[in-house]
Amino acid sequence: MLRYRLTRRGVLKLGFGSAVLALSGQAQPRETIRVGYVGPFSGVYAALGRNELEGARMAVDDVNVQGGVLGRRLELLAEDSATKTDVGVQKLRKLVERDRIQFSLGEVSSGVSLALSQTAAEYKMVHIVTGGHADDITGKSCRWNTFRIPTSATMEANAIGRLLAERFGKNWYIITPDYAYGWSLQESFTQVVERLGGRVLGADRVPLGTSDYSAVLLKAARAKPDVLLTFQAGDDSVAILKQIVQFGLDKQMAIAGGLQEWENIVALPKEARIGWWTFEWYWIQPNVPEVKAFVDRYRRRYRKVPTARSWFGYAAIWSLALAIRKANSLDAVKVAQALEGLELPRSVALQPGRVYYRKEDHQLMTGVFVGYVRQGQDPDDLFEVVRVVPGEEAAPPPGKTGCRIVYPS
Amino acid sequence: MELLLLQLLNGLVSGAFYALLALGLALILSLTRIINLAHGGFLVVGAYLGYVLSGLWGFYWALLLAPLGLALLAVALEATLLRPLYRRDPLESLLLTFGLALVLEEVIRLVFGPVGVPFRIPEALGSPLFPGTPFFFLTRYRVLVIALALLAGLLVFLLLRYTRLGLYLRAGAQDREILSALGTDVGRLSTLAFALGAYLAGLAGVLAAGQLGLSPAMGTSLLMPSFVALILGGVGSLGGSYLGGLLVGMASGLAGQFAAAASEFAVYVILALVLLVRPRGLFGKEGFFE
Incomplete structure (x- = not known):
C-alpha cells in the first residue's frame, strides 16, 4: 500500500504548484510584445555580448514597471550567435518564425551585424544594431529598418x-x-x-x-x-x-x-x-546626475559596473519602446519612421548633449568619450574622460556617408 | 644604415631564443638520433612552470627552478616513452614526439586556458638601460636574455670541450656503436642529452614568457625558426646550430625593417641561400644522419 508522507519538500512543491496555477489562471490582459536579441555569449566576444544583454534586460524591466508600451508588456528573448554569421542569421530566423518576435537587436561583430540587418529587412522588421562598428552599417549598406547605437570607425x-x-x-x-x-x-x-x-x-x-x-x-x-x-x-x-x-x-x-x-x-x-x-560610454560622469542613478541600480542588480556595452542594450530597448509609443503602432514602417529623428531623453541617453537618431543614415548621434587609461580610486575606474565629443561633430556629414534610405513601397 | 645595425642587434635578442632551442635540438639529435618535435611543447611547459613558480617565489627562483623541473620531466618521458624506440625506425620516434608536442600543448590549454596569461617580470628589469638613445630597445631584461643565452652556450661548450663527460658526449655524437662496444653506457648518455636539451628549452621558455608574453601557442612559433637554425648551422654540429640560431634571429630582425611580414619569410630565404652554397649547412659534417 502506498501512503503519502508529508515532507517539507512535498509541501513546498504543493505550494509552488498552486502558485503557478494561480498566476497562469490570472489571464494576461493582452499579449506581450516580443523582442529578440542575437549576440555572442560564447567565444572571444562573450563578455561584451553578455553585458549588452544585461543592459537590455534591465531596460525591459524598467519599461514594464511603467506599464509597458501601448498597454502591453515587453518580453526579451536571447540567442547565442557565437560571433558566427551563419549561426547568427539562423538564430534570428528561428526567433522570428518560431518565437514570433516583432523587433530585433543585436551583435557585437560588424560582420554579423550586417547580416542580421539584412535578414531583419527580409522580414520587414525593425532592427537595432547594438555593437557593430563598421562604417557600412550606416553607410553603403544602410537599410530602412536598421538603426545603430554605437559609433562608426x-x-x-x-x-x-x-x-x-x-x-x-x-x-x-x-x-x-x-x-x-x-x-x-x-x-x-x-x-x-x-x-x-x-x-x-x-x-x-x-x-x-x-x-x-x-x-x-x-x-x-x-x-x-x-x-x-x-x-x-x-x-x-x-x-x-x-x-x-x-x-x-x-x-x-x-x-x-x-x-x-x-x-x-x-x-x-x-x-x-x-x-x-x-x-563609447563611461560609467563616471559627474555632470550628469541620471548616470549615477543608473549606475547605482545596475551595480545593485548585477554586482558590477555598467560598460558601454550595457548601455547599448539599455538604450536599444528604450529606443524601441519610445518609438512604438510615438508611432502608437507596432507596424515596422511606422516605428522606423518614428525612430528617425527620435531624441533620447537624458535618463536613457545617460550623457550630456543632444542624442538622436539621424534621419539620413539612422546613426545615433551619440557622444564619443575621448580620454586616457589610468587607475582611479575605485578599482573599476580605469579611464579619465577628457572630452565627450558630440556625435554631430564626430560623424561625417549626412551627404558623405554613402547611405540612401529606401522604404519598401 | 645605422638603423639597419640597430635592427641587427635587436634581431640578436630573438636569435638568443632560437639559439637555445637549436642547441638543445642538436644535443638530442646527435646522441639519440631523435628529431624532437616536442621541443616546442617542452618550451611551453617550462614557461608555464616558470609562471607558477614565479607566482610562488618570484621571477628569479622561477628562472632557476623551472628549467630544472622541465629537465626532470624530460628524463621521465625519455625513460618511459622514447627509450624503447631507439633501435627502431626513426619514423616511429618522429611520430611519438609529434604526438607528444600536441599532448603537451593541449594539456597547457586545458589547465591554463587558451588565452595568454600575464607573466610579470621584476620591475627593475622592465626598463631601458639607455633611455632616450637609439639603444632604448635594450631593456635590462633583454640584456639579461642575451647574457644568459651566451652564458648557457659557453657552459655547454666548456662542458663538451674540457670535461670527461663532454668527451663521452662528443664520442657518442660521433659514433654510438663504437662507444657502446667500448663499454660505455650510451643509454645514460642519451638521457643526459635529453635532460640538457630540455633544460635549455625551459630556460628559453621562461625568458621568452617575460619578453613575448605567455600563451599555449608560443612554442610552435619559436620552434620552426629553431629547426631552420639547426639545418642552417649544419646537422651534427652543436656550435653550428647555436650560431645558426643567432643568424636566423638577425636575418628576421633585419627583414623586419622593410616589412613586418617579411621577417618570417627571411628565415627561409637565408636557409635557401646557405644551402645553395653549402648543402650540409655551415658546419655540417659529411655522413651524419644521411
Whole structure:
C-alpha cells in the first residue's frame, strides 16, 4: 500500500504548484510584445555580448514597471550567435518564425551585424544594431529598418584625431593589424590627420598573432612621431602595449588608438594599462546626475559596473519602446519612421548633449568619450574622460556617408 | 644604415631564443638520433612552470627552478616513452614526439586556458638601460636574455670541450656503436642529452614568457625558426646550430625593417641561400644522419 508522507519538500512543491496555477489562471490582459536579441555569449566576444544583454534586460524591466508600451508588456528573448554569421542569421530566423518576435537587436561583430540587418529587412522588421562598428552599417549598406547605437570607425577617428593633433602634434605613426579592419582604421586615421594638416610618418601592417613588436617599434621610435597609434586587439594588444612600456616609448610620444572597451582594459596586466582611446560610454560622469542613478541600480542588480556595452542594450530597448509609443503602432514602417529623428531623453541617453537618431543614415548621434587609461580610486575606474565629443561633430556629414534610405513601397 | 645595425642587434635578442632551442635540438639529435618535435611543447611547459613558480617565489627562483623541473620531466618521458624506440625506425620516434608536442600543448590549454596569461617580470628589469638613445630597445631584461643565452652556450661548450663527460658526449655524437662496444653506457648518455636539451628549452621558455608574453601557442612559433637554425648551422654540429640560431634571429630582425611580414619569410630565404652554397649547412659534417 502506498501512503503519502508529508515532507517539507512535498509541501513546498504543493505550494509552488498552486502558485503557478494561480498566476497562469490570472489571464494576461493582452499579449506581450516580443523582442529578440542575437549576440555572442560564447567565444572571444562573450563578455561584451553578455553585458549588452544585461543592459537590455534591465531596460525591459524598467519599461514594464511603467506599464509597458501601448498597454502591453515587453518580453526579451536571447540567442547565442557565437560571433558566427551563419549561426547568427539562423538564430534570428528561428526567433522570428518560431518565437514570433516583432523587433530585433543585436551583435557585437560588424560582420554579423550586417547580416542580421539584412535578414531583419527580409522580414520587414525593425532592427537595432547594438555593437557593430563598421562604417557600412550606416553607410553603403544602410537599410530602412536598421538603426545603430554605437559609433562608426570614422566617428572614432574624427573624435580622437582632433584632440590628439591639438594636444600632442600632427606627426603620426601607425601600427595596425594586417587585415581588413586594420586597413580601414589606418585609412580613416590617415584621412583625419591629413585633413588637419598633419601627416603619417610611417605605417606598419603586422600579421595577427605577432608577439615580438620590437622591430616595428624600433622603426616607429626612429621616425620620432608625436603620436604612435596602435590598433592591435586581444593578446596582440597586450604584447605591443607591454613592449611599448618596457622600451619607455610611452614617455617619448603619445600612445593612442581608436575604440577601446572597458572589458579589454580590465583584462590587461597593470603595466600595460596606458594610452589615449575612445570609449563609447563611461560609467563616471559627474555632470550628469541620471548616470549615477543608473549606475547605482545596475551595480545593485548585477554586482558590477555598467560598460558601454550595457548601455547599448539599455538604450536599444528604450529606443524601441519610445518609438512604438510615438508611432502608437507596432507596424515596422511606422516605428522606423518614428525612430528617425527620435531624441533620447537624458535618463536613457545617460550623457550630456543632444542624442538622436539621424534621419539620413539612422546613426545615433551619440557622444564619443575621448580620454586616457589610468587607475582611479575605485578599482573599476580605469579611464579619465577628457572630452565627450558630440556625435554631430564626430560623424561625417549626412551627404558623405554613402547611405540612401529606401522604404519598401 | 645605422638603423639597419640597430635592427641587427635587436634581431640578436630573438636569435638568443632560437639559439637555445637549436642547441638543445642538436644535443638530442646527435646522441639519440631523435628529431624532437616536442621541443616546442617542452618550451611551453617550462614557461608555464616558470609562471607558477614565479607566482610562488618570484621571477628569479622561477628562472632557476623551472628549467630544472622541465629537465626532470624530460628524463621521465625519455625513460618511459622514447627509450624503447631507439633501435627502431626513426619514423616511429618522429611520430611519438609529434604526438607528444600536441599532448603537451593541449594539456597547457586545458589547465591554463587558451588565452595568454600575464607573466610579470621584476620591475627593475622592465626598463631601458639607455633611455632616450637609439639603444632604448635594450631593456635590462633583454640584456639579461642575451647574457644568459651566451652564458648557457659557453657552459655547454666548456662542458663538451674540457670535461670527461663532454668527451663521452662528443664520442657518442660521433659514433654510438663504437662507444657502446667500448663499454660505455650510451643509454645514460642519451638521457643526459635529453635532460640538457630540455633544460635549455625551459630556460628559453621562461625568458621568452617575460619578453613575448605567455600563451599555449608560443612554442610552435619559436620552434620552426629553431629547426631552420639547426639545418642552417649544419646537422651534427652543436656550435653550428647555436650560431645558426643567432643568424636566423638577425636575418628576421633585419627583414623586419622593410616589412613586418617579411621577417618570417627571411628565415627561409637565408636557409635557401646557405644551402645553395653549402648543402650540409655551415658546419655540417659529411655522413651524419644521411
